[in-house]
Amino acid sequence: MSTNCSFSLQKNSETEGVRAGTLSLPNGDVPTPVFMPVGTQATVKGTLPRDLQQVVKCPIILGNTYHLNLRPGVEIIRQAGGLSKFMNWQGPVLTDSGGFQVFSLSKLRKIDQQGVRFRSHLDGKEIFLGPKEAMAIQDGLYSDIAMCLDECPAAEASREEVQAATDRTTLWAEKCLQHWQDNGCDQDGRMLFGIVQGGRFEDLRLKSAEELIALNFPGYAIGGVSVGETEEEMLEQVKWVSAMLPEDKPRYVMGVGTPPQLLSMVGMGADMFDCVMPSRAARHGMAFTKEGTLNLRNEKFKEDLSPLDLSTDCYVSQEFTKSYLRHLIMAKESLAGVLLTLHNLRFFVQLMETARTQILKGTFGEWSTEWIAHYQSGK
Numbered sequence: 001m002s003t004n005c006s007f008s009l010q011k012n013s014e015t016e017g018v019r020a021g022t023l024s025l026p027n028g029d030v031p032t033p034v035f036m037p038v039g040t041q042a043t044v045k046g047t048l049p050r051d052l053q054q055v056v057k058c059p060i061i062l063g064n065t066y067h068l069n070l071r072p073g074v075e076i077i078r079q080a081g082g083l084s085k086f087m088n089w090q091g092p093v094l095t096d097s098g099g100f101q102v103f104s105l106s107k108l109r110k111i112d113q114q115g116v117r118f119r120s121h122l123d124g125k126e127i128f129l130g131p132k133e134a135m136a137i138q139d140g141l142y143s144d145i146a147m148c149l150d151e152c153p154a155a156e157a158s159r160e161e162v163q164a165a166t167d168r169t170t171l172w173a174e175k176c177l178q179h180w181q182d183n184g185c186d187q188d189g190r191m192l193f194g195i196v197q198g199g200r201f202e203d204l205r206l207k208s209a210e211e212l213i214a215l216n217f218p219g220y221a222i223g224g225v226s227v228g229e230t231e232e233e234m235l236e237q238v239k240w241v242s243a244m245l246p247e248d249k250p251r252y253v254m255g256v257g258t259p260p261q262l263l264s265m266v267g268m269g270a271d272m273f274d275c276v277m278p279s280r281a282a283r284h285g286m287a288f289t290k291e292g293t294l295n296l297r298n299e300k301f302k303e304d305l306s307p308l309d310l311s312t313d314c315y316v317s318q319e320f321t322k323s324y325l326r327h328l329i330m331a332k333e334s335l336a337g338v339l340l341t342l343h344n345l346r347f348f349v350q351l352m353e354t355a356r357t358q359i360l361k362g363t364f365g366e367w368s369t370e371w372i373a374h375y376q377s378g379k
Contacts, residue, residue: 066098092144131175155228225274282340
């Protein structure tokens with residue numbers, strides 16, 4: 001792999017198991033731990049790229065290979081100079097390979113050792129996505145961080161099904177890495193992450209991690225979590241894998257989670273997270289605050305003229321009242337979703353910023369325990 005990409009640790013506490021680091025990528029540096037807003041269709045729903053930078057202050061966002069390849073098509077984005085330029089985002093982008101669609105669009109696909117055949121959810125056209133195709137698309141998107149194609153088994157899948165998916169994920173990872181290197185995609189600082197699978201089976205999780213570590217990826221993701229298992233099972237799986245992954249490589253837990261879950265996983269040594277939860281909840285009138293999650297549709301907020309959340313350093317949080325936001329929601333004004341999305345995303349991003357500060361101070365353990373207790377008490 002190229003030496004242009006780098007991950008450096010500013011703090012690695014052996015006693016607490018937490019880390020604070022920095023990812024250096026072609027389109028900018030990313031301090032960790034970090035929460036990454038999801039922009040599946042080259043947009044984080046309800047937000048302008050300018051607001052993501054100036055209000056949310058997120059250093060990196062996500063895009064999706066499967067959806068962007070279907071529409072508008074990778075060639076258009078390549079001609080624009082890559083995904084960041086196409087969407088006028090002044091920062092790094094991580095792209096999912098399309099592996100999660102193997103799971104979520106199960107009725108529309110067929111899997112074999114070569115890859116996945118999809119029926120497009122747009123027009124029913126058959127599309128093939130294999131390791132080489134996934135890498136070529138992400139190269140065209142000019143992803144700062146690309147993800148290997150993987151197979152994500154369902155939480156209730158049998159051991160035999162999980163074993164097959166895990167073996168296939170390793171096979172695809174080898175092919176992805178070969179294509180990435182053969183085409184020089186790693187020579188300008190872009191990173192390719194391997195994805196650990198294995199479902200709820202500890203031995204399969206550890207086997208998957210061992211096989212991917214042997215391939216020497218510049219970063220590793222923990223996939224196949226938050227797919228229907230309990231919170232306890234999810235955190236257990238993250239703990240198994242985090243303990244095995246190399247200390248000098250970034251660790252990304254895919255598709256999670258609630259604020260307490262994020263802090264718990266930071267405590268296990270995880271560095272990167274993404275989830276649609278903040279923006280999706282915003283569109284349903286839900287706000288994340290230090291006192292817990294607020295359903296602003298509730299009648300009790302009708303005359304509540306207090307600011308939404310003074311602990312979040314976002315103008316939406318501090319300058320708009322709960323009463324006004326509830327009014328927008330009940331009137332079905334689109335501004336409600338816009339404002340709450342900005343607040344929720346900033347809440348998640350700021351939480352990771354604060355966690356980083358506490359790690360650097362050596363006080364993360366005590367702080368996170370108190371923070372989670374306060375959040376869950378709703379006071």
